[in-house]
Amino acid sequence: MHLVLNSPLGKIQVSGCEKGIHEIKLPEAVPEKSTKEVSFTCDVSEEPEEMTESLKQCIAWFETYFREPWVTEKLPIPAFHHPIFQQDSFTRKVLEILFKHVKSGETVTYKKLADLSGNSSAARAVGGAMKSNPVPIIIPCHRVICSSGEIGNYMGGKENCLKEWLLAHEKIQKRA
Structure with a gap:
């Protein structure tokens, strides 16, 4: 459907x-x-x-x-039926931790998310997990940024303006 x-x-x-x-x-x-x-x-x-x-x-x-x-x-989140969520993997773990721990209006670095996932040297692998996210926005990969404070690459870098829009929307709306 x-x-x-x-x-x-x-x-x-x-x-x-x-x-x-x-x-x-x-x-x-x-x-x-x-x-x-x-x-x-x-x-x-x-x-x-x-x-x-x-x-x-x-x-x-x-x-x-x-x-x-x-x-x-x-709100209840919809059930996900994608192979990433059907297997026990680093990607699934990272996406679940991101969803549970990084709320609207907040950001987290790739390194911090790697730490939260139990592998502090896996910042690049966290980036790969974000790229593999089949349900963006609901699982908020747009909230993951570089340690330098730069936004990083969203959807392979081609949609960084979209990432900036989402982050601004969450911050502006949260203040309202």
Whole structure:
């Protein structure tokens, strides 16, 4: 099953099945308007005939995220049904720790996330785990930054403006 959400970022594609969300694809274009000018609404533009519970939860999560990102911590997250989450791996561990420990409006360095994951010398591997994240924004790989304070490469470096937008959105919205 596949649905498309209209969001302040553009069209977000979500695929899944009755067992959970498979993947979230973010738009490749960066919002042209500043965060203050963007409408923080999110709605479904294309949806399957039958909506699974996971897809419904995903829609509710994104609708809330674009209005009040800090409130998403209180929402149920949709089940994930992607091979990364079906195996015991470093990537899965890092993604789970990131989700549990780094909240809206916060950031963490690749090194600190490696430390939290039990392998302090695995900062580069943490970067690989972020690149492999099949459910961006829900598992907030955009909140992981370099030790220097630079934002690092988001989606292979081609969407750093998108990462900057997400971080600014969370900080601006949290202050409101």
